[in-house]
Amino acid sequence: MTEHLTVVNHPLVQHKLSIMREKDTSTKSFRQLLREISLLLAYEVTRELPMTTMQIETPLCPMEAPTIEGKKLALVSILRAGNGLLDGILDLIPNARVGFVGLYRDPETLQPVQYYFKVPSELEDRVTIVVDPMLATGNSSVAAIDLLKKAGANNIRFLCLLAAPEGVARMKAAHPDVPIVTAALDSHLNDHGYIVPGLGDAGDRMYGTK
Numbered sequence: 001m002t003e004h005l006t007v008v009n010h011p012l013v014q015h016k017l018s019i020m021r022e023k024d025t026s027t028k029s030f031r032q033l034l035r036e037i038s039l040l041l042a043y044e045v046t047r048e049l050p051m052t053t054m055q056i057e058t059p060l061c062p063m064e065a066p067t068i069e070g071k072k073l074a075l076v077s078i079l080r081a082g083n084g085l086l087d088g089i090l091d092l093i094p095n096a097r098v099g100f101v102g103l104y105r106d107p108e109t110l111q112p113v114q115y116y117f118k119v120p121s122e123l124e125d126r127v128t129i130v131v132d133p134m135l136a137t138g139n140s141s142v143a144a145i146d147l148l149k150k151a152g153a154n155n156i157r158f159l160c161l162l163a164a165p166e167g168v169a170r171m172k173a174a175h176p177d178v179p180i181v182t183a184a185l186d187s188h189l190n191d192h193g194y195i196v197p198g199l200g201d202a203g204d205r206m207y208g209t210k
């Protein structure tokens, strides 16, 4: 991908996102909408995957048919809110390999605390798509991508639902090679590191926790 930041302005994405932001939207609707949006965002983040051709036979004749090149994609979810994007994308790319990076953000320091790491083999030969709905300070996504690069990943994209300018800048400084795809670039972070206007705590809204 050529752009560092791509904002998906598609009307369906923007309409669904507005309902997700609304504070009275139920947990059930929030989860359903995130799943629906994830399919549309996946379309965008896979737009420039490398292609090749394979020889097939249609009922009429042989043909060189386009196909995605290389090993199966790796999808990596930053737990736990990342799973809300992962589930929908797996419907679209059912053969993908899947990894998990368990991180939670310390509410005082805003630093990520790692509790899990399990990723597919041969990451160096795969396109890796990291998913997490929220890019706030960028501390979590930068830490997750640090770990993935140590594990061999060298062709990484980051997919989120909402991004703050602070997080985009932090990602650009730490991982300029990682393009970001998001549904919206919001205004700023508040004193507690929450995205404004945002949608609140994505994990809590998805799973009904507080």
Ligand SMILES: O=P(O)(O)OC[C@H]1O[C@H](OP(=O)(O)OP(=O)(O)O)[C@H](O)[C@@H]1O
Residues within 6 Å of the ligand: 078, 079, 080, 081, 082, 103, 104, 105, 106, 110, 112, 132, 133, 134, 135, 136, 137, 138, 139, 140, 141, 167, 193, 201, 202, 203, 204
């Ligand atoms: O860019 P940052 O400032 O690091 O913030 C973003 C992180 O915060 C949220 O996770 P959270 O820590 O709430 O964990 P959860 O997914 O388990 O709710 C979100 O899903 C990101 O991982």
Ligand SMILES: O=c1cc[nH]c(=O)[nH]1
Residues within 6 Å of the ligand: 134, 136, 193, 194, 195, 196, 198, 199, 200, 201, 202, 203
């Ligand atoms: O606004 C924010 C910031 C971090 N994590 C969230 O879930 N929401």
Ligand SMILES: [Mg+2]
Residues within 6 Å of the ligand: 081, 201, 202, 203, 204
């Ligand atoms: Mg959370």
